Amino acid sequence: MSQTLSKLAREQELPLEFADYHESIKITGFWIFLTTDLVLFSCLFATFAVMRYDYANGPTPLHLFHMTPLIVETALLLTSSFTCSLAIYQSRRQNKNGALSWLILTILLGMGFVGTEVHEFVSYVNSGATWHQSGFLSAFFTLVGTHGSHVTFGIFWALTLVAQLVQRGITPRTSRKLYTFALYWHFLDIVWVFIFSFVYLSNMTGGKMV
């Protein structure tokens, strides 16, 4: 099957970031980067799966994990994913201030997430649960820490986007940058869904699986 639309007709109906040929290629390239990031996280998840019962007389998930910070982190990150998608929605409507407001809200929610996570990690370390303690803790800190550092990097990236949107407005280039940032941010949200399911909730059931 081959559908050929008139190129000009198609460009008029495409969003800015896809209407520009070169920007659209960069979006495909970013998807390929995200796929490699997916493979990276899958290796860390596999390591955690292998090490998760190696407590070495250290704390177990039932001693360590608490629902409150987990619920706060999850709510913040899920909501930030939603606000980020609204930033894209507004940029497609050429609403610069709308896109900027939702992007700044996304950054604030992301900061809340990182702050809560740092607080959680510090409380673990203060109770003696460092990543030297056991295989479980090494795998836990590496996996969740890698995700947290991705989110931290994303916050700084988003701050540069705020500056560019303020200076240049919504152009093919800035809308593509906003779009790839949104892909990155939603991807981290999906990784977090697996972290709270597989790392936290699955190990807070009180029993041993596999």
Place this chain on the structure above:
Amino acid sequence: MMADRFYPSHGTGAMNHIEIAENEDRIEIPVLAPHFSSHKFPWHQVFGYVFSMALTAIAFLLVINQMLPVASLVFVVIVLAVVQAAIQFGVFMHLRESRGMAWQMLVLGLGGFIALCVVAGSIWIMMFKSGVS
């Protein structure tokens, strides 16, 4: 300039250029055809958010209240995560948006397959640990 190739009206021999540009965007694999949606209100985003929050709340409530035996509890929580990931890829990440074919679906499928092999393979092989130690 590369870009001129895709803007036929700017050069001479426009007919040739149009042909090249149309071939770039041809859809040979129907499953990878691009899809865009636009509404006056961000219904998709709101739907994605409500669905995500609902699935997350179900997973948390199941675990907090220990509503199932451990083995099935873990299974249900993982299934809920997979469903939520699928919704977020489709709704928030616009997986099907592309210019020409949505090649990212193919690339992401390969990445997902590798991830599944690495994680499920590790869990599977560790089930034999008690047999050898």
